[in-house]
Amino acid sequence: MDLMLYDTFTNSKKKFEPIDPNNVRMYVCGPTVYDYAHVGNARPVIVFDILFRLLQKIYGSKNVTYVRNITDVDDKIIHAANDQNEDIGILTEKTINYFHDDAKYIGALKPTFEPRATEHIPEMIELIEKLISKEFAYVADGNVLFSSNKFKEYGKLSGKNLDEMVAGSRVGVESYKKEESDFVLWKPSKEDEPSWKSPWGDGRPGWHIECSAMSEKLLGENFDIHGGGQDLIFPHHENEIAQSECANNNKFANYWVHNGFVTVEGNKMSKSDGNFVTVNELKDSFQGEVIRLTMISTHYRQPLNWTKDNLNESKKTLDKWYTFLSNFNGDELKDANNDNGIMETLLDDMNTPKAITVLHQKFKDCQSGDKGLVSNFLYSANILGLLNEKPSEWLSWKKENLNINTAQVELLIAQRNEARSNKNFDDADRIRNELDKMGVILEDQGGETTWKVK
């Protein structure tokens, strides 16, 4: 069965055919590093992690190159550094570490390459020079601008056309721009701003050029998949296409894959609206796989409404699965390797919600305890990056996180069981209520009493 992907360029599902099956190449726009990532930022990390895993399964893990860049020079970073009175390099380094911690927490594999903008300034300058020499770009007041109307196909990804855009635009036009839709490739740096020497004076790159330069360096002029959030379609990806295709006279990316937004009460989650939740702040209450399952419970192109109820539902599901798996030791579940259904759902434009349905079915099927079926269930979940923890560790996670006095709980349980064995059920129930108030729930099973945290 073929991999089908929804391509923004044609607004339709297309069969995926790699340029080179021995080197399938994907570029995804990564974070701008000035602050903790919120769950909206985390969505593409998970979505394209799923796609990365899928491509590795199909083409072999050695035959897929996944590039996710880090934007470490940008106005927002400069502002944040100024606000916090912090050195830019220290701020970006710190934020990159946060990001890596978060990515690991939500179970994302490391990309093959994670290039940083500041480490590719020479490549960007080279690309800009190429665009100037081909007269797609011009210099004005120390800025270098891309001349949008020189690229006849400008707007082809987002379905916009220049005349309409100008008519409806709310942007103030900078005086040095020939056309309102021209965009900056290089701009002069002010005092105290990061700055690099260039043929056009000391300055720094515009936002879009880094992706064109770095993708070309690591993946070539023409590569398979370019991904990112839907809000990057215009202008970011449009501008990347303009830069790269004009510079190289070659097709840029063959497939454009965009994830939908995370919303909060129906509105897009974003830093500027202040309606965001960071991944980091969820770590106290939810394990990474809970976040991951919540995220992939909705198809990647649909809006995803972020609620605590959804998180709790995912948690409940994973608790149930892990509880069941805790009856087995890991070694006896190693032999399964055919997935029976999960791959089919993913091949159809990464239908993760349907994959989860398949997982529920498999879970039901393996209630008999048949080790082959249990192994298959576990293997299937692993494809989605789920159930990678040891059940015992998963189930004790909350206890360790909540400062519950384990010794006291065990003592009360012993007292209750003493009362129960004397058929003193009033006392037994009183103790259980007491524990309940502490957030501890008891389960009497097979003559043993286990407990868990609410």
Next chain:
RNA sequence: GGCCACGUGGCGGAAUGGUUACGCAGAGGACUGCAAAUCCUUGUAUACCGGUUCGAUUCCGGUCGUGGCCUCCA
């Protein structure tokens, strides 16, 4: 104003030209001293109006509504 996406039960969320998944919650049952957990059973939905069709939730047109992009944004 232009462009794009979307409207499925109480909630989440797939799919489909003809019996509408699955999960959560709810209800009933088994189990339990009682619970919890687990298992079994179960009710409820395709925004509105037209059209095509033997038949549409699915295809087409329109209406209404929601969200997004057009400015930094995943």
